[in-house]
Amino acid sequence: MAEFPLAIKNLIAAFERLPGIGPKSAARLVFYLLNTPETYVNEMARLLVAFKKDIKICKECFSVSEDDLCVICQDSRRDRNLICVVERAIDVMAIENIGGFKGIYHVLGGVINPLDHVSPDDLKIYQLIERIKKIKGEKDLEIILATNPTMEGEATALYIKKRINEIDDSIKISRIGSGLPMGADLEYADQATLSRAMDGRRDI
C-alpha cells in the first residue's frame, strides 16, 4: 500500500478524533476540503484558534460566554428564581432554541458516574447549592432538574434534590418530563420509556 502525503494522513487522524467521525468519514471530509478554496480552509483554522481563545466559562452559571458573565446571566429580564440545571452548555443551547424558557441556567459539567470516576465534587453541584442558598425564601423559587433521562442523569437529579432539600425542603424542585417523544409510535417504544410515559400521565 502506497503512503499518502503526510499532510493528508495527519489531518485525517485529527478529524478521526472527533466524536461520531470514523476513518472513512474523516477521509471524506479531508478530500472534500482538498477541493474547497484555500480561503475557506484557512478561515476555518482561524475560527478554531479564535474560539479556543475567546470562549470563557460564565462565572455564575458555567455556560459558555464571551465575558465573565454570559448573555443570559447578564439579561435583567430573566427570572432569577427559576433555575434550570443541565449537564452541558450544549443543553442550554437546546433549551434556548425552543424559545419559551424565561429563567436562568446552571451547567453541571457532566453527571455523577462512578464508572468514569466522576463524583459530585467534580461537578458544579457545590456552586449550585451556594447559588440556591442566596435566593432561598424568594417567592416562586423553582429548580428544574433537566439532566438527561439516563441512569446517570436520573441519579444526579436525585442527588441534587437531596442536597437542595437539606437547605430548605420547601423549595420547589421539578424534573423535566419524560415519556414518548412527539411523533413516536407506542408499538415501537421501549419498555422503560413506555412505563415512564404511563407514570407521567397528565389530566387533559
Added chain:
Amino acid sequence: MAEFPLAIKNLIAAFERLPGIGPKSAARLVFYLLNTPETYVNEMARLLVAFKKDIKICKECFSVSEDDLCVICQDSRRDRNLICVVERAIDVMAIENIGGFKGIYHVLGGVINPLDHVSPDDLKIYQLIERIKKIKGEKDLEIILATNPTMEGEATALYIKKRINEIDDSIKISRIGSGLPMGADLEYADQATLSRAMDGRRDI
C-alpha cells in the same frame, strides 16, 4: 432565544458546510472541542493550513502528492502498463488500502454530468489519452475503468472506452466488477444490482 457567543456560532457554521454534517452534529463537534485541550485544537488548525499549502496534484496521474510526482508514479516497481482510471483521489486511497494492486492510476477529477455542466473537457480525459498514446503497443497493456457504478460513472467509462478505441482498438480495456457486495442478501438487493450480478456471473 439568547444569542450564543459569536466564536461558537461561527465555528458551528463552518462545520455545517462540511458534507454529511448537519446543524446538530456541527454543534456537537464544537461543544466537544470546547472541552478538549487548546493544544489539540490549535494543532488541528495548523494541520488545516499546512494541508492546503503542502498538497499538490501529481503531474502524471492527478492524484494528491507532496511533490510534482506522487509516490505511486515515482515508484519504479509499479507496472506502468496497467492504468486504473478513477473519479477522485480518494478512490486511489480506497484501492491502495486493499493492498494488491500493482499498477498506476489516473484520476479524472469527476465524471461527465451534463446536469452539473461537467463535460469531458472538464475532466483529465485528454491527459489520459495522451498517456495511453505514449505506451500503446506495449505488452500486457490494460486500462481498468474504475469509475463508480452510477449512471454518470457508467457513461464516463463508455465514453473513455470509445476514445481509447479510437487510438488503438486492440488495447485491453476492463471495467471493475459490479454485483452484490460481499455479505449482502439476494432477497434485499435492488433490481439493478441483481441484474448486474446475473450479467456478471463467472465460471467457478
